[in-house]
Amino acid sequence: MLKTLEKLLRWSTGLMAAMALFAIMWLTLLDVMGRKFFNNSIPGSLEMTEVLMVIVIFGALPLVSWRSEHVVFDSLDPFIPTWLKGLQMSIVHLICAGVFGFLAQLILMRADRFAEYGDITVYLQLPLAPVAWVMAGLLAITAAVHLLFVFVRPPPGHVGAQEPESAT
Numbered sequence: 001m002l003k004t005l006e007k008l009l010r011w012s013t014g015l016m017a018a019m020a021l022f023a024i025m026w027l028t029l030l031d032v033m034g035r036k037f038f039n040n041s042i043p044g045s046l047e048m049t050e051v052l053m054v055i056v057i058f059g060a061l062p063l064v065s066w067r068s069e070h071v072v073f074d075s076l077d078p079f080i081p082t083w084l085k086g087l088q089m090s091i092v093h094l095i096c097a098g099v100f101g102f103l104a105q106l107i108l109m110r111a112d113r114f115a116e117y118g119d120i121t122v123y124l125q126l127p128l129a130p131v132a133w134v135m136a137g138l139l140a141i142t143a144a145v146h147l148l149f150v151f152v153r154p155p156p157g158h159v160g161a162q163e164p165e166s167a168t
Contacts, residue, residue: 002152009062009145013138017059020052027052044124051121051131058138065096065145090150097146104139107132 031045042048064070080088111132113119119128 005148006066009066009141013059013062013141017056017063020055020059024049024052024056044121047121047124047126051126054131054135058135061100061138061142062145065100065142086153093146093149097143097150100139100143100146104136104143107139108136111136 027042027045027048031042035041077085111129114127114132115129120126121128
């Protein structure tokens with residue numbers, strides 16, 4: 001089940017983030033070349049880059065959480081007894097799930113307000129609500145990943161598994 005979920009995350013959010021990053025790369029290259037050789041940049045390139053950056057950042061969140069590649073404060077780990085580490089990880093994942101779920105709810109409320117008011121970007125006139133809905137959805141997926149890890153421990157060898165420290 002965990003391998004299937006990992007594949008699903010990789011081929012959905014991971015691919016989406018990678019494609020957005022690739023698009024930013026080409027957009028930046030073409031924009032710089034246009035300014036250098038034709039003295040004219042791509043109209044709306046800043047707004048397109050901003051929207052694509054949202055997709056890169058929020059699209060990577062579920063995978064970062066799945067693989068436990070986020071920033072970790074582990075200075076106190078040597079002082080925590082081994083029997084307490086499992087409970088600690090469950091509490092941390094529960095807090096993360098709550099925070100990401102709360103952020104998803106806040107962004108969802110903001111997206112609904114954007115839709116209600118018809119907010120759009122300045123230059124390209126792109127609606128802001130769909131971008132915020134995508135942000136809220138990806139935050140909700142990240143919360144679900146953390147909630148899953150409250151109840152299910154990844155098997156040893158899984159990318160997100162906490163490997164026991166070797167005695168050296």
